[in-house]
Amino acid sequence: MKRPTITIIGTGALASLFAARLAPYAQVTMLGSWPAALATIKQAGLTLLDGTTEIVRRNVVATSNPVAVPPSDYVLVLVKASQTERAAKLIPEVLAPDGLVITLQNGIGNAETLAVKVRPVQIVTGITTQGANMQGPGVVRAAGAGLTQLATTPQTQAKLTQLQLLFNTATLATKLTEDLASAVWEKLIINCGINALTALLRCQNGALLEKNSARALMDQAALEAYHVAIAQGISIAIDPVAKVRAVAAATAANRSSMLQDVTRGSVTEIEAINGAVVRLGNNLGIDVSTNAVLANLVRAL
């Protein structure tokens, strides 16, 4: 059987993790704009550090040129939310006519941004709790095997079932779901509580639990996001405060993705996380004042 063609847009931690895991089972191309990562992957392959094992994938193609990319059965969008618009412009050049685009990015609003350039029936929203940390250009460390969930519709089901099989074979545990909104918002609630605060306080996730003042802000940001979800009719199965505290404890030693962004001087995902909750909350007449302050402080930073 012909191996599927998969283009991964991005060269960061999750993009590299997915590329390295999928490379034995698919023809994988990484389409990115980080020159050092592209050069390293071309010259030395893509390196995955998994526990004490070092795996080098030499069959991953890395390029910044969409013209060099074969028509892709699947395009995985794994760039920061602030780069979604740029990614959207590349997709029509690399997507096969019957291909699917899967966004596995943080926050909300990415599918809408992609839909400006891609037919909405070809866009699949997903979320992943896979963990990965960049060790250097083209070198990624696996940091906790999470679950990937993909929103399925009758039109996308057949192709997504093939992708699910491929992901599972590649040890990327994957589930298809008809109700992704709950999972997206349950993740967003956690990210609202942890990401901005750790970026502002320059601390690891667990430190938010150690001071009453920080913990109260984390709890309140998560609670406001929960109220915004409920007001939209999205069913939320978690207790927001208990869950955000549990995740902060379980990922105590993590430097959140937003802390990593501000440390690197990169644009953060604040608009797709706390910023998005503030915009929706304001429209719905819900108090989102803690998220508003956090979003403004991160913007100011």
Ligand code: KPL
């Ligand atoms: O998803 C995360 C992130 O850093 O973006 C958490 C859950 C906060 C773990 O660090």
